[in-house]
Amino acid sequence: MKRLSSLRLRLLVxxxxxxxxxxxxxxxxxxxxxxxxxxxxFDYQMQQTAYALRAGLxxxxxxxxxxxxxxxxxxxxxxxxxxxxxxxxxxxxGAALPQIAVLGFSQVQARGTTYRVFSLQTRSQVIQxxxxxxxxxxxxxxxxxRSLLPLAVMAPLLALAVWWAVGRLxxxxxxxxxxxxxxxxxxxxxxxxxxxxxxxxxxVREFNALLSRVQQAFDAQQHFVADAAHELRSPLAALKLxxxxxxxxxxxxxxxxxxxxxxxxxxxxxxxxxxxxxLARQEAQATAGLPPRPVVLADLARQAVAEAAPxxxxxxxxxxxxxxxPEAGQASVCGQPQALEILLRNLIDNAIKYTPxxxxxxxxxxxxxxxxxxxxxxxxxGIAPEQRELVLQRFHRGPxxxxxxxxxxxxxxxxxxxxxxxxxxxxxxxxxPGLGGLRVCVRLLRTGAQEEGADA
Numbered sequence: 244m245k246r247l248s249s250l251r252l253r254l255l256v257x258x259x260x261x262x263x264x265x266x267x268x269x270x271x272x273x274x275x276x277x278x279x280x281x282x283x284x285f286d287y288q289m290q291q292t293a294y295a296l297r298a299g300l301x302x303x304x305x306x307x308x309x310x311x312x313x314x315x316x317x318x319x320x321x322x323x324x325x326x327x328x329x330x331x332x333x334x335x336x337g338a339a340l341p342q343i344a345v346l347g348f349s350q351v352q353a354r355g356t357t358y359r360v361f362s363l364q365t366r367s368q369v370i371q372x373x374x375x376x377x378x379x380x381x382x383x384x385x386x387x388x389r390s391l392l393p394l395a396v397m398a399p400l401l402a403l404a405v406w407w408a409v410g411r412l413x414x415x416x417x418x419x420x421x422x423x424x425x426x427x428x429x430x431x432x433x434x435x436x437x438x439x440x441x442x443x444x445x446x447v448r449e450f451n452a453l454l455s456r457v458q459q460a461f462d463a464q465q466h467f468v469a470d471a472a473h474e475l476r477s478p479l480a481a482l483k484l485x486x487x488x489x490x491x492x493x494x495x496x497x498x499x500x501x502x503x504x505x506x507x508x509x510x511x512x513x514x515x516x517x518x519x520x521x522l523a524r525q526e527a528q529a530t531a532g533l534p535p536r537p538v539v540l541a542d543l544a545r546q547a548v549a550e551a552a553p554x555x556x557x558x559x560x561x562x563x564x565x566x567x568x569p570e571a572g573q574a575s576v577c578g579q580p581q582a583l584e585i586l587l588r589n590l591i592d593n594a595i596k597y598t599p600x601x602x603x604x605x606x607x608x609x610x611x612x613x614x615x616x617x618x619x620x621x622x623x624x625g626i627a628p629e630q631r632e633l634v635l636q637r638f639h640r641g642p643x644x645x646x647x648x649x650x651x652x653x654x655x656x657x658x659x660x661x662x663x664x665x666x667x668x669x670x671x672x673x674x675x676p677g678l679g680g681l682r683v684c685v686r687l688l689r690t691g692a693q694e695e696g697a698d699a
Contacts, residue, residue, distance in 0.1 A: 251409055258405045262398065270391050277386035281379045285318075286348065286361070289372040292319060293363040296370050320358075320373040331368070340373050350376070415439045419447065431458045482508045535577040535666075537690050540615055541567055543580070544608055547587035551595060559600040562591070564607075571610040576687040578666045586662040587617070590683050593655040594621035603678055610689075617685040620675035631672040635660045659683075 322340060323332035340353050340360070351358045351373070360373045415438050422434060433451040436444045485505040492498035548564045555562035576583075587606075594604045602622040609616040626634055634656050660670050663685055671684040 251413055254409045255402075255405060258409075259402060262401055262405075266391060266394050266398070269394065270387055273390040274383055274387035277390075278379065278383035281382050281386075282359075285359070285374055285379060289319065289359070289361040289374060292321065293361055293370045293372045296321070296323065297363065297365050318374055318378055322371045322373070324369040324371070326364075326367060326369065340371065412440070416443065429461075431455075431461070479512070482512060535579060537575040538578050538580045538583055539573070539575045540583065540617065540687065541572045541574075541608055543584050543587055544606055544617070547584065547591055548606055550588065551591045554592070555595050555604065558595060558598070559602075560595050560598050561601075561603045562595065563603075563605060565605055567608055568610060571608045571615065574610050574615050575690045576615050576666075577690050578687065582662045582665060586659045586685070589655040589659045590617075590619045590685075593659075594619050594623070594681070594683075597621065597623040598680065599623065602680075605675075605678065613689060614686045615689050617687070619683045620678050621680040622675070622678040623680040625674055625679065625681045626672060634672070635670060656683075659685075 319334070320340060321332070321334040322330060324330050340358060341351060346362045346364055349360050349362070351360050357376045358373045359376055359379070360371055363370045363372075419434055419439070431454045433454060434447055436447040436451075439447060482505065485501060485508050489498065489501035489505055492501050544564055548562060552562055591604065591606065598604055598621045603620075604622075605618075605620045607616075607618040607620070609618065636657060656670065663670050666687060668686050668688075671686070673682045673684065674680075675682040
């Protein structure tokens with residue numbers, strides 16, 4: 244049996260099946276009610292007939308086998324027995340119903356059918372009044388069918404009413420389907436949920452949310468392609484020039500310098516591509532809406548400082564993690580562990596790059612009642628207040644320390660800002676109070692605070 248794929252057809256089938264089932268139940272109940280009523284009526288008639296004969300038979304009643312016209316009844320059979328068991332009267336010749344010893348009402352199988360028998364005993368005789376049960380059942384069926392006749396007449400009208408009602412109720416769904424069928428592939432405008440049933444509005448809202456995420460993913464893809472095309476043009480052109488310089492090298496010394504420059508260009512291009520891919524990946528995760536999980540930020544901070552220690556040593560920078568309070572060392576935030584790890588690594592790498600030799604970079608983690616505050620301070624040149632919003636944009640590099648040459652693409656803080664936004668916060672740039680350089684502050688909601696906010 245094929246499954247019903249149409250919602251309209253399902254509703255019609257289920258509603259019509261409910262109408263038919265209701266009619267059947269009503270028919271059974273009507274039949275039982277009519278049967279009870281006819282039983283009560285005919286039982287009363289049998290009782291009254293027996294009571295009428297208690298005074299004795301009419302004087303002109305004949306012996307056994309005789310029949311008087313007033314007792315002739317196609318439905319009721321009357322038999323009179325003496326107390327000695329001699330039948331002295333019967334209303335229907337040849338009825339031959341057995342004598343019932345049980346007084347009152349009973350049912351007897353005789354002559355291939357079932358009889359309802361009422362027995363009444365007087366001082367001299369036993370009166371039996373019997374009736375075939377078939378007429379009772381026939382009357383009950385007739386009454387039940389008569390009660391179902393209006394429903395049978397109304398059934399087609401009910402079917403038409405159900406068809407019309409289902410069509411009206413599903414009209415908004417057809418409207419939305421028509422809107423979607425006419426759309427182009429790049430049309431991601433939210434679908435209107437006006438006049439939609441309350442059961443379908445959540446579905447449309449979720450669909451609109453999906454369209455919004457798809458739009459964000461398209462925008463991120465377009466930005467990535469534009470950024471990659473813009474930023475890779477210069478490194479690739481430089482690599483081409485360096486290859487040409489290597490080809491024109493006349494001696495070994497010149498060739499060694501050209502090879503060194505080419506290797507440095509390849510490293511810079513590789514670093515740029517890696518950062519572009521990281522940025523694209525984080526933006527994709529931000530639009531994907533991945534479920535967060537508890538992350539102990541102190542563990543990630545220790546790991547990031549340990550990984551950045553060799554680079555700090557090569558530059559002569561004093562990198563360290565400030566002592567953590569017990570609360571800060573155990574507190575957790577809801578987020579993506581890999582993304583938070585990239586955020587920490589980029590902030591620390593950026594601080595090391597812009598800190599002159601012999602400088603200091605401090606990483607701190609402070610616990611507040613509802614937040615966990617990450618601080619990265621350095622003793623570099625800092626960033627002027629009017630430049631702090633610009634350095635959070637892609638490919639914008641901050642000022643360098645005097646005499647320092649910093650290689651990079653200006654994506655470190657932009658990647659960190661993207662990850663911070665993904666976690667519902669932003670990078671706060673300021674001045675490091677003790678070191679005089681840049682302070683980067685990130686405030687993340689603690690796990691318990693997020694659960695309390697959700698409960699509220």
